[in-house]
Amino acid sequence: MNNGLLSLQVLLLSAIGLSAGCSSAVSQDLIVTSHKSGQAFTQHFAEGYLNRDSHGDTDVVLAVDTDHPDGRPGVLKQIMHIRVMWRSDRSTKWEGAPDTNASIRWYVFTDHAGQPEMIEYAGTGTVTIHDDKDRPTVTVENAQLHPAFSQGELNDPIGPSKFEGTFATVTNRQRMDELLSEVRTTLAATSLPQQPVEVKTAEARIAP
Numbered sequence: 001m002n003n004g005l006l007s008l009q010v011l012l013l014s015a016i017g018l019s020a021g022c023s024s025a026v027s028q029d030l031i032v033t034s035h036k037s038g039q040a041f042t043q044h045f046a047e048g049y050l051n052r053d054s055h056g057d058t059d060v061v062l063a064v065d066t067d068h069p070d071g072r073p074g075v076l077k078q079i080m081h082i083r084v085m086w087r088s089d090r091s092t093k094w095e096g097a098p099d100t101n102a103s104i105r106w107y108v109f110t111d112h113a114g115q116p117e118m119i120e121y122a123g124t125g126t127v128t129i130h131d132d133k134d135r136p137t138v139t140v141e142n143a144q145l146h147p148a149f150s151q152g153e154l155n156d157p158i159g160p161s162k163f164e165g166t167f168a169t170v171t172n173r174q175r176m177d178e179l180l181s182e183v184r185t186t187l188a189a190t191s192l193p194q195q196p197v198e199v200k201t202a203e204a205r206i207a208p
Contacts, residue, residue, distance in 0.1 A: 030062075030080075030165040034158045041158065044200050045080070046167040049176040051127070058084040058129060060138050061176045062167060079179050080106045082140065102127040104143060106156060109186045116189040117129075117152025121141045121145040125163075135168045151190045 030043045045062040052058045060082040065075045066132055084102045102125050103152040109118035125143025143163045 023157055026166075028062075028167050030140075032158060032161050032164055034165045035160045035162065036158075043078070045161070045167065045180075047136070047175070048167045049172050049174050049179075050138065050169040050178055051171060059171060059176065060084065060127070060167075061177050062178050065110055073129075074110055076108070076110045078106070078108050078180065080104065081180065082127060082138070083182070084129065100124045100126050100142065102140075104145065106141075106145060107186070109183075109185050110152075110154065111186070115152065116186050117154045118149065118186055118190055119147060119154050119156055120149040121146040135170055137166060139166045149190075179208055 028045050028048065029178060032041045032043065033039070034041075043064075045064045046059075047063040049061045050058060060080075062080040062082075064078050066078075068076065082102050082104050085157065104121075104123045104125055106121040107118060108121075111117075123143060123145035127137045128139045128141070130139070141164050144159040144160070145163060150156055
């Protein structure tokens with residue numbers, strides 16, 4: 001199990017030095033700070049997509065594929081699903097800052113020798129969308145995440161954490177659906193419950 005922890009930490013996160021204001025540019029980088037160690041890490045996302053539904057809610061999907069650091073066959077996938085609510089529901093109890101307006105799921109998974117391995121992080125955050133008809137920009141602040149599920153050797157390397165980042169996106173519903181379908185397929189192969197429930201805290205589950 002320790003080998004899984006080391007492998008994921010090497011691949012998923014690389015230590016960085018932070019300076020004031022360094023996260024304000026559109027870099028496609030997620031900056032994560034572990035609550036336990038106080039150490040800051042960064043993770044780059046190669047793809048970013050945005051889609052608004054008929055109710056005004058917005059889905060943002062970020063994704064990146066990487067090779068295994070130990071040379072194992074297959075690909076390590078990371079998909080983050082952010083759902084931004086058009087207006088806050090007073091009956092919904094969001095965890096964290098009072099102006100939190102989004103639920104967040106970060107899935108890290110692989111299919112090693114036909115056996116799905118996954119870590120799911122869950123949380124909430126404050127998301128601002130700056131409209132541009134070609135590449136809307138999404139800024140995430142005040143986000144809090146915690147490990148919600150783990151299966152296989154991909155052990156959690158950071159624990160409860162906070163994160164921020166600014167991402168450029170494009171509108172591509174087909175590609176977004178493909179990525180979320182990958183998540184659903186992997187979830188179906190694990191022991192996670194599959195019934196979606198109403199999101200009331202960071203502990204609640206939403207279906208991608």
